[in-house]
Amino acid sequence: MKYIKFLPQTLLCMAAAIAISLPACDSFLDEKPDKKLVVPSSLADLQAMLDNYNTMSSNTPASGEVSTDDYYLTDADWAARSETDRRKYLWEKDNLFPTGDNGNDWSYSYSSTFTCNTVLNLIGDMERNAANADVWDDIKGQALFFRGMNYLSAAFIWCMAYQEGSPDPGLPIRLDPDFNLPSLRSSLEETYAQVIKDARASLPLLPLKSVNALRPSKAAAYALLARTYLSMRRYPEAGLYADSCLQLSGTLLDFNTLNASASYPVKFLNAEVILERSGVATPLNPSRAKIDSSLYLLYRDGDLRKTVFFKRNSNGTYAFKGSFEGSQALFTGFAAGEMYLIRAEAAARQGDPQAAMASLNTLLAKRWNKNSFVPLSAAGSGEALQLILLERRKELVMRGLRWMDIKRLNREGAGISLQRKINGQLYTLPAGDPRFALPIPEDVIALSGMPQNPR
Numbered sequence: 001m002k003y004i005k006f007l008p009q010t011l012l013c014m015a016a017a018i019a020i021s022l023p024a025c026d027s028f029l030d031e032k033p034d035k036k037l038v039v040p041s042s043l044a045d046l047q048a049m050l051d052n053y054n055t056m057s058s059n060t061p062a063s064g065e066v067s068t069d070d071y072y073l074t075d076a077d078w079a080a081r082s083e084t085d086r087r088k089y090l091w092e093k094d095n096l097f098p099t100g101d102n103g104n105d106w107s108y109s110y111s112s113t114f115t116c117n118t119v120l121n122l123i124g125d126m127e128r129n130a131a132n133a134d135v136w137d138d139i140k141g142q143a144l145f146f147r148g149m150n151y152l153s154a155a156f157i158w159c160m161a162y163q164e165g166s167p168d169p170g171l172p173i174r175l176d177p178d179f180n181l182p183s184l185r186s187s188l189e190e191t192y193a194q195v196i197k198d199a200r201a202s203l204p205l206l207p208l209k210s211v212n213a214l215r216p217s218k219a220a221a222y223a224l225l226a227r228t229y230l231s232m233r234r235y236p237e238a239g240l241y242a243d244s245c246l247q248l249s250g251t252l253l254d255f256n257t258l259n260a261s262a263s264y265p266v267k268f269l270n271a272e273v274i275l276e277r278s279g280v281a282t283p284l285n286p287s288r289a290k291i292d293s294s295l296y297l298l299y300r301d302g303d304l305r306k307t308v309f310f311k312r313n314s315n316g317t318y319a320f321k322g323s324f325e326g327s328q329a330l331f332t333g334f335a336a337g338e339m340y341l342i343r344a345e346a347a348a349r350q351g352d353p354q355a356a357m358a359s360l361n362t363l364l365a366k367r368w369n370k371n372s373f374v375p376l377s378a379a380g381s382g383e384a385l386q387l388i389l390l391e392r393r394k395e396l397v398m399r400g401l402r403w404m405d406i407k408r409l410n411r412e413g414a415g416i417s418l419q420r421k422i423n424g425q426l427y428t429l430p431a432g433d434p435r436f437a438l439p440i441p442e443d444v445i446a447l448s449g450m451p452q453n454p455r
Contacts, residue, residue, distance in 0.1 A: 043126060043135050046119045050142050053214065056112050060332045061105035062281035063088060063096070063438055064157045064403030069418045070295050071320070077288040078422050085283050088438075090420060091429045093455040097441040106441050109154045110174065116147035117177040134207070141205025145216040148198030149224055149277075152231070153332070153400070155191050158453065160437045161407035162192055162232040168437075172450065185450050192232060199224045208248060213269055213276045213333070219249035220275040223334035226342045231404050233411060239346025242339040249274045252336050252366040260307035268326035277333035278325050279400060286311075286319040286328055291397075293318075298394055302372040309397060320398050332400035337363055341395060344388045353384040360388055363395070407436050 040046055050056060066088050078086055088096045097104040120143045128136040151171060160168045170191030172184070186194070203221045210217040222245035229238035253272040258265040269276060283289060291310055296318050299306035309322030324331035344359035361375040378384035389409070396402070406416050410431045418429040429435060434454045445452050 040118075040122055043123075043132060043139055046123055046126075046139050046143075047135075049115050049119055050139065050146065051214070052115070055115055056146055057214065057277045057333075058279075058329070059108040059112075060277050060279040060400065061109055061153050061157050062279035062284065062330060062332075062400065063105045065279070065330065065398060065400050066281050066283050067091060067438070068402040068406070069292060069416075070397055070402055071284065071289040071291055072420065073283060073288060073422075074290065075423050077283075080288075081283055089283060090422065090427045091418070091433075091435050093435060094439050095442060096439055099441070099443045104441060105157060106154075106444060109150050113147055113150045113174055114177060114179075116143040116150070117174060119143040120147075121177050137205040138207055141202040141221075142216055144198045144202040145206065145221055145224065148195045148202070148228075151191060151198075152195045152224065152228055155188075155195070156231070156400070156404040157438050158440060159188055159191065160434070161404065161411045162188060163411060164232075165189070169451065169453065192228065195228050196225065199228065213273045216275055217249070219245050220334055222248070223274050223339055226339060227334070227401075230342050230345070231408055233408055235346040235349040239343050239350070242342040242346065245274065245334075245339045246336065246343065250336050250339070252340070252363060254366045255304035255308050255368075256366075256370050258304070258308055260304065264321055264323065264326045264328075265308045266322055266324050266326060268324070270324065272335045272337060273324060273331075274334040274336060274339075277331070278329040279332045280329050284320075284330065284398065286321060289320065291318040291320055295393070295397070298390065302369045303367065303394075304369060305367055305394060323398065330398050330400065337395055338399070338401075341388060341392045345385065345392070348378075348381050348385040348388055351381050353378045353381045356381070356384040356388060360384075360391060364391065367395070403436075410436075 040049065066085070073081070073089060078089060081089070082098070084096055084098050087094075097106060119139065123136065123140050123143070126136070151173070154171055155162075159170055160166070166188055168188040170186040170188040173186045173191065173194050175194075199221055202216070203218060206216055206218045206221055208218050210220075222241045226238050226241035226245060229235070229241060232238075251271045253266070253270050290313070296306075296310060299309075305322065309320060310318045311321045313319055323329060324333075324335060340359050340363040344356045344363075347353075347359065348356035357376060357378055364376065365373055376387055378387055392405070393402075396405075406414075406418075410416055415431045417431050420427045437453045439453055439455065440450065444450065
């Protein structure tokens with residue numbers, strides 16, 4: 001394996017992000033004899049770094065969602081996008097990210113991870129005592145949680161689906177803020193092991209309830225582990241962690257109470273949100289991303305998601321408006337609905353259709369018109385699983401999860417291939433194609449010597 005170092009331009013972005021995140025911390029802004037020694041020096045400074053929403057939570061990678069089958073672009077909208085966006089849309093083998101650009105998914109992922117590593121490095125030198133123990137633990141737990149979540153999100157984009165014992169490459173794992181230290185590109189096994197290690201380590205440190213959903217809690221850590229184990233196809237663990245999450249934070253938003261005619265019916269930080277996180281990608285802007293008709297037709301009359309999630313365009317196509325952000329930004333955090341689906345799928349795969357359908361119907365009762373909802377039933381585990389996977393597709397639209405779902409379900413033999421047509425030409429991404437792991441930005445490869453993903 002080869003070494004990788006952070007790019008200088010990325011470091012400038014990271015340094016700026018850290019400086020911007022601490023405007024209210026007098027101790028951090030105090031003049032020092034040598035400005036190289038200006039470092040966060042209190043727990044408040046560290047919390048301010050983690051509270052920088054732009055760095056930590058609002059630029060989550062969206063390239064996987066851009067690559068999915070839930071939407072399409074017209075020829076004109078595709079032609080109006082940047083070259084890298086056009087190439088990404090067609091699953092080209094290379095040059096999917098702007099060269100030398102800090103504003104891409106790779107730099108977003110590692111900028112946030114750099115902040116986590118800085119906090120974890122500095123907090124070890126700060127005294128933990130009886131007066132500050134809860135705050136000290138919470139800050140460390142947040143940094144561990146965010147680092148684990150960053151690596152999981154990045155693995156969804158730049159790695160193939162997890163397979164135990166697979167030789168597939170993983171991510172470069174950075175655990176130290178010293179960017180002069182080289183790091184190895186890990187295996188896929190090592191990448192997932194690090195996600196699990198961070199998430200588990202955060203659990204005893206995080207509070208049962210955070211001040212708001214912008215900060216992680218124990219429920220969020222359980223949700224992270226549930227999502228991780230589901231992507232690994234380790235369903236018993238996924239179900240257990242989803243259940244633990246729901247015991248702490250199982251509130252569902254009743255779509256019967258929403259104004260479906262509103263521009264964005266689902267409000268920001270609503271009661272269902274366990275952890276807030278968002279991402280933006282220009283091809284997915286509702287003014288240009290058209291919802292695939294085969295997806296829209298899955299929603300039956302009485303299913304409130306049909307009108308809460310989608311609006312009809314003047315030309316008869318449909319656009320997505322159901323983000324839990326209350327805006328055109330895409331929600332990529334954790335919400336209770338996802339956890340009910342994970343718990344349901346885990347139960348079905350373990351031969352318990354009754355428990356599976358109970359979890360599924362708990363969710364659907366809040367998504368259907370209360371006057372027409374009839375609980376679903378299944379004759380066995382196989383039928384239950386098919387119903388659950390269908391509802392997962394319908395519930396988690398534009399949530400940053402479909403790309404990994406396709407990959408992990410193909411590991412189960414689903415054989416999902418994708419097709420797009422631009423200017424009369426058909427483009428295909430067959431199941432299992434190595435392009436399901438997007439190429440690492442070429443400037444990273446050129447400056448680091450890190451091996452590129454197989455194409």
